[in-house]
């Protein structure tokens with residue numbers, strides 16, 4: 450197998466057919482490089498989550514191959530802390546404090562008590578929750594819970610962060626603040642982010658590259674390089690132009706020509 454330089458994830462001719470007969474992915478080919486912020490953008494049911502979950506070792510391709518750091522994803526997940534996952538729901542344990550929720554993956558990995566506490570506090574500081582470490586999930590807003598979820602994923606310093614519509618359930622203002630914060634973390638930590646969304650504005654605001662997926666069966670329809678400097682200005686013309694390009698690709702991938 451030839452591993453390309455700086456390649457973090459590769460999909461090689463990946464098909465996924467569930468045992469219900471649903472073809473979720475059809476010949477997906479994609480190479481993701483170190484440091485990218487890449488979004489899978491596509492309509493509901495086009496296989497975005499299926500693709501992301503495979504990178505996390507959750508489900509195998511029916512045909513083809515997914516590699517993470519040149520290896521089988523399951524092996525990477527089992528042996529290293531290099532990959533972390535953030536879901537749409539924060540999925541916090543209600544009986545544990547914010548700090549204890551963030552500590553959980555570090556405890557499971559068996560790192561020593563003092564250093565894991567330091568790491569957890571440091572990462573909670575980064576997501577703006579240092580003053581809430583003793584709070585319980587029920588005392589937090591939706592945005593704060595998502596921050597804890599991001600902190601928990603970041604605590605073990607992953608090289609690859611997988612995010613499946615993490616901000617979809619949040620109000621617009623909270624979503625925008627979290628998007629800004631996520632970009633700050635990405636720039637500081639220099640990790641690779643693979644992000645799933647069906648929101649064109651979100652994809653253009655966050656991504657260095659957008660993989661537009663087509664409706665069932667899920668295929669890669671277009672790759673868009675987003676060559677806008679960060680932080681991005683949502684109101685400027687270049688931003689609007691790229692939103693247009695992405696929207697058109699999305700419409701095209703859904704077999705419709707007109708813009709919504």
Ligand SMILES: Nc1ncnc2c1ncn2[C@@H]1O[C@H](COP(=O)(O)OP(=O)(O)OP(=O)(O)O)[C@@H](O)[C@H]1O
Nearest residue numbers: 467469471473492493494495496497498499500647
């Ligand atoms: N475990 C499963 N068993 C059977 N079919 C499944 C399973 N998981 C997903 N599917 C189907 O595979 C297709 C792709 O699903 P997937 O969740 O990957 O899409 P998606 O693009 O992430 O959608 P959404 O944006 O709505 O989350 C859908 O038709 C879905 O119903």
